[in-house]
Amino acid sequence: MVDLKAIADQYDIDLQQLQFEKGEVSLEVLQAYIVEHFYPRIQKEEKLLGFRKVIAERLSESYRNAVHVTINMDIDPTNLLVLKEKTHGNPSLTVIMLKLVAFALKDRPNLNATLEDNVIKVYDSVNICVAVDAPYGLVTPVIRDVDKKSIPDLVTEYEDVVSRARAGQLKEKDFVGGTFTITNLGMLGVDSFTPVINPPQVAILGINRIKDVVVLENNEPRLAKSMTLSLSVDHRVVDGAPGARFLQKVKEYFENASAIE
Secondary structure: OOHHHHHHHHHHOOOOHHHHHHOOOOOHHHHHHHHHHHOOOOEEEEEEOHHHHHHHHHHHHOOOOEEEEEEEEEOOOOOHHHHHHHHHOOOOOHHHHHHHHHHHHHHHHHOOOOEEEOOOEOOOOOOOOEEEOOOOOEEEOOOOHHHHOOHHHHHHHHHHHHHHOOOOOOOOHHHOOOEEEEEHHHHHOOOOOOOOOOOOOOOEEEEEEEEEEEEOOOOEEEEEEEEEEEEEEEOOOOOHHHHHHHHHHHHHHHHHHOOOO
């Protein structure tokens, strides 16, 4: 016997309210409600065929444990820091970056995707998982529709999932429907690393520390800020050039950061 209440509790669904809206609540009705409200909307779906399928099979066979490709790019985070300071409430830099990365994913949606059973799904929803270093291990709860939410709303949701992750209070709903992942080791002083893709997603962005560097300007040395972005992509789906173009788009948003809602 399927326990509908146990399933509903994992998603904070009020069965009485659902019954009022839908009539008799069956497992099928509950599952349809969960898919509608907690899973990403599919923009397009295509079978992994032909050239791409051949590449996927060869890479999987020859490099079963090494299908990741990591691309590193240095950026100037000066305007990012200015935006953080002038945004109401002085939110964490991670929240600011979540919003800007969501914009980049809307511009380059092929990285906002998953690969399962030789099917690539590219999503309209931008549901970003955030890596959290919980006492019991690394977890990646999801924040949904990041591109549509205001900074205050993202701050509230980010602080909530991080708090619940560290307290061991995450539910099933916090782990379903992710389309991309961000992991920030910059706060731990890391300069560069190889992020591991969060399957079935096809890409993950690693954030590294902000550091002082000496640059030449008009043949004169000056002190500047620098940060390395580390993007890992699944080479079965995303080639190096599209990955680099996405990273360039992220760099563009970070370096030209201005007021955002």
